[in-house]
Amino acid sequence: MKKIALILTITAFATGCFAGNITVKGSDTLLVLAQKWAEIYMASNTNVKISVSGGGTGVGFAALQSQTTDLCDASRSIKPAEKQKCLIAFGAKPTEYKVALDGLSVYVNPENPVKELTVGQVGDIFSGKITNWKDVGGPDAAITVYSRENSSGTYEFFKSHVLQGSDFVASAQTMPGTAAIVQAIIKDKYSIGYGGAAYGGGTKQLAIKATDASPAILPTEETVMNGSYPIWRHLYIYVNPAQDKDEIGAYLKWIRSDDGQQYVKDIGYYPLPKDLRSN
Amino acid sequence: MTPSEQNDSRRTSGWMGIQRGHQARPGEWLAEKFIFLVSLSAILMVLLIFLFVAREALPVFLGQTDTALVKKPIPPDDLDKLSPAKLEAYLEITPEQFAKMTKANLHDLMEMKVEEQDDVPEKFRNDPDAHINTTEWKYLVQPHQWKGYDKPEYIWQPVGEIKKFNIIPLVVGTLKVTLIGLLFAVPLAVGAAIYVSQLARPRFREFLKPAIELLSGIPSVVVGFFALLVMATVLQSLFHYQTRLNAFVAGLALGFAVIPVIFSIAEDALTSVPRTYTQAALALGASRWQTAWQIVLPAALPGVFAAAVLGFGRAIGETMIVLMVCSASVMSWSVFDSARSITTTIAAEMAEAVSGGPHYRILFMLGALLFAATFISNMIGDLVIHRFKNKLEGKK
Numbered sequence: 172m173k174k175i176a177l178i179l180t181i182t183a184f185a186t187g188c189f190a191g192n193i194t195v196k197g198s199d200t201l202l203v204l205a206q207k208w209a210e211i212y213m214a215s216n217t218n219v220k221i222s223v224s225g226g227g228t229g230v231g232f233a234a235l236q237s238q239t240t241d242l243c244d245a246s247r248s249i250k251p252a253e254k255q256k257c258l259i260a261f262g263a264k265p266t267e268y269k270v271a272l273d274g275l276s277v278y279v280n281p282e283n284p285v286k287e288l289t290v291g292q293v294g295d296i297f298s299g300k301i302t303n304w305k306d307v308g309g310p311d312a313a314i315t316v317y318s319r320e321n322s323s324g325t326y327e328f329f330k331s332h333v334l335q336g337s338d339f340v341a342s343a344q345t346m347p348g349t350a351a352i353v354q355a356i357i358k359d360k361y362s363i364g365y366g367g368a369a370y371g372g373g374t375k376q377l378a379i380k381a382t383d384a385s386p387a388i389l390p391t392e393e394t395v396m397n398g399s400y401p402i403w404r405h406l407y408i409y410v411n412p413a414q415d416k417d418e419i420g421a422y423l424k425w426i427r428s429d430d431g432q433q434y435v436k437d438i439g440y441y442p443l444p445k446d447l448r449s450n
Numbered sequence: 451m452t453p454s455e456q457n458d459s460r461r462t463s464g465w466m467g468i469q470r471g472h473q474a475r476p477g478e479w480l481a482e483k484f485i486f487l488v489s490l491s492a493i494l495m496v497l498l499i500f501l502f503v504a505r506e507a508l509p510v511f512l513g514q515t516d517t518a519l520v521k522k523p524i525p526p527d528d529l530d531k532l533s534p535a536k537l538e539a540y541l542e543i544t545p546e547q548f549a550k551m552t553k554a555n556l557h558d559l560m561e562m563k564v565e566e567q568d569d570v571p572e573k574f575r576n577d578p579d580a581h582i583n584t585t586e587w588k589y590l591v592q593p594h595q596w597k598g599y600d601k602p603e604y605i606w607q608p609v610g611e612i613k614k615f616n617i618i619p620l621v622v623g624t625l626k627v628t629l630i631g632l633l634f635a636v637p638l639a640v641g642a643a644i645y646v647s648q649l650a651r652p653r654f655r656e657f658l659k660p661a662i663e664l665l666s667g668i669p670s671v672v673v674g675f676f677a678l679l680v681m682a683t684v685l686q687s688l689f690h691y692q693t694r695l696n697a698f699v700a701g702l703a704l705g706f707a708v709i710p711v712i713f714s715i716a717e718d719a720l721t722s723v724p725r726t727y728t729q730a731a732l733a734l735g736a737s738r739w740q741t742a743w744q745i746v747l748p749a750a751l752p753g754v755f756a757a758a759v760l761g762f763g764r765a766i767g768e769t770m771i772v773l774m775v776c777s778a779s780v781m782s783w784s785v786f787d788s789a790r791s792i793t794t795t796i797a798a799e800m801a802e803a804v805s806g807g808p809h810y811r812i813l814f815m816l817g818a819l820l821f822a823a824t825f826i827s828n829m830i831g832d833l834v835i836h837r838f839k840n841k842l843e844g845k846k
Binding site: 230233298 | 541542543547551552555558559562563565566569571573574596598603605607608609610611612614619682683692693694695773774776777778779780781787788790798799800801802803804805807
């Protein structure tokens, strides 16, 4: 019993000493934004030290379970298996905070005459049911499909929300990042790919119709924030509820405030709508 | 016996040849011991890595992984009715974790299992694919007709609601890229080796040999980058195929990484053919080309073969080039289709696989497969070279 009390005192003392240190780990999608937030927050709160690293959403959750990170950046919501592991590791479900919105664009080569597609057509193209541009009002040419690696949160989101859970066509070229997809599409006249709305420089972004009858909408800040552009997702931060206080709690609150949200757009994502903010 | 030979035979008597000398020269004795330990540690490392990979992959071989999406959950209120062992198996926790958890936590965990089942999208509830364990061997190596497909197919789609882990497209992709690489690299490297060792003038040889071996100094990520941006475009405009990034481009780029390996071993083998062979052939009136092609090459053939086998080991384990150039897990032997190699799969997917989950285990199983392939090819290569050297030296 004495031993446990001693250990508790030491841990309490140690955490007291390092309370100003916050570690953030997880999604590479959120990495640049997380770094920006940390930089700005540290500049005005000199007693807090925030270290940010990437590695992927899965890596972030693994670190959250092993309690080697305080905050976990995630580009998808937590999976049941990960939630259960957190419960086993620290006896609670992690708290979820939505921290930004991300609109996903569908890119094509600028020379491609196709301007708009429905979500269903996009899903059919990526799952291989449509293989020629002439079926969607384009020239008679085979479609080359570029996708992300299956380790990417974007891939999973696209698979579940646009492909409705069916498989990507086997011949889809998987690229290591959005930049690689954009590069490939610029060089490949009859190709199609997807990625963050802000990263499509040099390609043409398609206007997307939610259904056949709805209007075609281009991804912009306004259309993503009001939900009229159909392909968008939340970005998250997860935290052990026992840690969600003091410096960490204050930092999370700041991120979701008007002050923190104003930097989201600089990185190419979209700020939270007013009702999800902390103030 | 010359004096030096006498000396040698005495020095090599006893364990490691140091029995006699260690009292006289303690420094040397220490150095020898140290080097011996270092070399032992290298062997130990290989063994440890192998054990680690095998341990992580073991549940796949033992059939302990289960990916069935729809399972019948146990009601949380039945917590007390279950034995601890059954509970551990159901909740997928170790006995140590079980001992640490409170009853309330266990109850929560069981509720989560129920929630997990409630969250399964409606369209998968009656899908027969959602009820099978996709990590069984028949789904790993045999084609299966998944929902939404017209015929049984080999599908590698490890992320999603129904996880499809068929490894055949990856094996085919690996072999396809490796064979294209070897078909490109072996003739070039062996040709260069024949030229450098037999035909080139000495001054030219001194420049050519290091120049070719310098190729091995180029980091493979740079080769991959070059292939991605330059070779892919040039080759597409030459051959007019549809897929810009395909196994052909990756294979050629891989060839560049393998050429120096094959070249230097083949060149060694050709050079070690005794000069008496060459001299005899030339004295009998053969031209330099006839000597090289009909006398030296056949004599050195086992060594050249070993070079190709070692090149195969290098090519099959190469990651970066294939990762950068092509990575679609399409089941096709066509060289102008894409391919996804085993190394690419491991490198790209390991970071996001849930640690200890089925995807993670299968990636380790692929790693073990790759380890076995390179180990066997390197062993064959080494054995053949050894035999060849002994034969030329007349030892056997």
